[in-house]
Amino acid sequence: MRWILILSFCFFHLYAHAAINVGYFKNAKYHLVQGSKHKTGYLYNAEATKGQLHIVTLDWPPYIGNALCNKGWVFQFAVSLLAEQGYSIFIEFLPWARAVRAVELGKADILMPEYYIEDSAPSDYVKNKTRREVLALSNSFSGGEIGFLKRKGDPDRFSGNLSSLKGEKIGVVRGYQNTPEFDAMMDNNEFAIVEAVDDLQLVKLLVGGRVNLIIGDPTVLRFTVNYSDLSKPEKVTLLRNIDDETKPIKYNHLYFALSKNKPKWRTVLSDINRALYMFENSEETNRIIEMGSSECF
16 A cells, blocks of 8 residues: 555656545554645545535645645645545645635635644734734644744854843844743844745745844745746755754644634534644554655655
């Protein structure tokens, strides 16, 4: 079974923007969820009994990405979870700020993957509301480290305490959650923040000297450069000129964020949390992560 799946995904690597099928195990039985290109995204489990959920996401390799051979393990994880709960799934890749806007305004059902959202974090799109007033977070699932990157050769600036960076020029991606403490200090204007539209631009800000640090998942930032449309010399230049700060900030779990503007969001949230428990308890979550991280190589 494994070699059949690997050959199948290698075939799809040649057609990165073609739809792919997704599979998961339940009670030792393999379930295949068929997908196809649909409008501006991908549609799975079209005949499902509970109706269709509109999910918006971003290119955030290696977790998820439209140009990845299997769209990334988070993509496969989301399809598997929701198909298991009886939903049809329509997934669109959008710039992050547009994805956040779509869910906060109720134009889409689910935003993923999302970091933890602090209760006080303000919405950028719903006036006089916090993000938690318009979004509901699922239980957590596996994520990755978050930390600062600096230019190669620069001394460390982060002591392990964010107060050591007050007034520092730091690059962030507009609309991203980082850590609750960092985001609160950023909202309080304790850093000199420069916003980027995506992770690739964020790295360019750092190497170009417009900021002294950038914040994010170091694995994602390097992966984004490698899988970008830049020429090989441009990629080499960027990657050779960045380095991790010695001390990471923290490990960030990931979440599904549901729009509270959708009438059935409580039911969907309950179904997602149920499926998260089932997949974690059966170790299917780990299997999807391991398979999704190795299929494209």
